[in-house]
Every structure is written in C-alpha cells, then in structure tokens.
Amino acid sequence: MRKFSDFGGKKIKRINEDEQTDAMMQPVTGQDGDPVVANLPQNIEPEGEIAGTVESNDCSAFFSKLFESKEMAHVYHLQVRGDEGSYAAHMALGSYYEEVLGMIDDVIEVYQGQYGLIEGYEVIDTKETKSKDPVAYFEEVAEYVKHARKCISEEDTHLHSIIDDIVCLIYKTLYKLKFNK
Numbered sequence: 001m002r003k004f005s006d007f008g009g010k011k012i013k014r015i016n017e018d019e020q021t022d023a024m025m026q027p028v029t030g031q032d033g034d035p036v037v038a039n040l041p042q043n044i045e046p047e048g049e050i051a052g053t054v055e056s057n058d059c060s061a062f063f064s065k066l067f068e069s070k071e072m073a074h075v076y077h078l079q080v081r082g083d084e085g086s087y088a089a090h091m092a093l094g095s096y097y098e099e100v101l102g103m104i105d106d107v108i109e110v111y112q113g114q115y116g117l118i119e120g121y122e123v124i125d126t127k128e129t130k131s132k133d134p135v136a137y138f139e140e141v142a143e144y145v146k147h148a149r150k151c152i153s154e155e156d157t158h159l160h161s162i163i164d165d166i167v168c169l170i171y172k173t174l175y176k177l178k179f180n181k
Contacts, residue, residue: 058151059111064122065148066104066166069141071124073097073173076134085181092176093134099169107162114156135177142170 077093080086112118129137145167152159 058148060118060120061122062145062148062151063104063108063111063118064124065141065144066100066107067121068124068126068129069138069170070097070100070104071126072129072137073100073134075126075130076137079130088180089134089177092173092180095176096169096173100166103162103166103169107159107166110159110162111152114159135174138170138174138177142167142174145170 073093073096077090077097080090080093108118132140145163149160149163152163154160
C-alpha cells in the first residue's frame with residue numbers, strides 16, 4: 001500500500017487562480033510606502049474590536065438565557081416532589097443541566113474565539129421563572145432559542161450546529177417531562 005505522500009501528480013489549477021492569488025498576495029503598504037502586513041488578502045476586514053473584547057452585542061442576552069435554562073433545570077430538579085412520575089422528572093432535569101453546561105461552554109468558547117470576549121451577561125434571577133411549570137418553561141426556552149439565535153450570522157454554521165444540539169436537548173427533556181412518568 002502506498003503512503004499518501006507517495007502520490008505525485010500535477011497540481012490542479014483552478015479557473016482564475018493566477019489572477020485571484022496575485023491580487024490577494026499584494027503587500028499592504030502604509031502612507032510611507034513601507035509594507036504594513038505582507039501577503040495577506042486585502043479584502044479581509046477585522047471583526048470586533050482589535051483588543052479582542054466585544055463590549056455589548058445581542059448575543060450576551062442569548063447566552064445569558066442559555067445559562068438561565070441550566071440554572072432553572074437545576075432548581076426544578078431539586079424541587080421535584082414525590083408525586084407520580086417525580087423520579088422521571090428529577091432525572092430528566094438532572095440530565096439537562098449536566099449536559100447543557102458543556103454545550104453552552106462550547107458555543108460561547110467558539111463564538112469568543114471568532115469574535116472576541118463577551119461582556120454584559122445578564123444576571124440570572126430565578127424568582128420569576130421558578131413559579132412556572134417546568135414543561136411550560138422549557139417550551140418557552142425552546143421557542144426563545146430558535147428565534148433569538150438570529151443574533152449569530154447564518155454563515156456561522158459551526159455555531160448553529162452547537163445551538164441545534166442545545167435545541168435537541170431541550171426537546172429531549174420536554175419529551176421526558178411530558179411522557180416518562
């Protein structure tokens with residue numbers, strides 16, 4: 001069996017490759033004519049602040065709501081009473097708060113790696129939401145996540161993939177809360 005590195009062959013040239021490569025490899029010069037950044041595409045615009053911190057954006061509220069859902073699942077988990085189906089609810093809520101934390105961590109770390117640090121998280125206040133039924137709460141969270149995720153560009157499919165996993169976990173939890181008694 002041959003190694004991958006043993007395979008030779010001609011480099012396949014793409015249409016307009018020379019023109020595109022030549023235009024992208026032009027050195028960027030300052031007003032004095034000295035190169036500022038060499039061999040970088042000229043059409044790349046930096047996103048976010050150069051310091052790497054995003055002061056405020058719509059996504060801080062979105063990520064705060066994800067954190068809230070984790071906290072609320074934990075509160076609901078600890079408040080389950082001994083009614084019929086309570087053990088199933090206790091386990092479903094426990095699974096949610098244990099699994100979602102890693103997913104939230106993943107989506108925020110990837111987001112920050114791409115756009116910079118997020119500041120301005122909202123304070124999580126469980127007073128208002130803890131009086132809600134867990135099923136009603138998670139149905140609201142599912143709708144919120146499906147709509148508020150628009151704060152992230154559609155082009156960032158890698159971020160939406162993680163959010164899709166979170167939405168799946170919410171609906172999986174709802175299934176367990178509604179039908180596993």
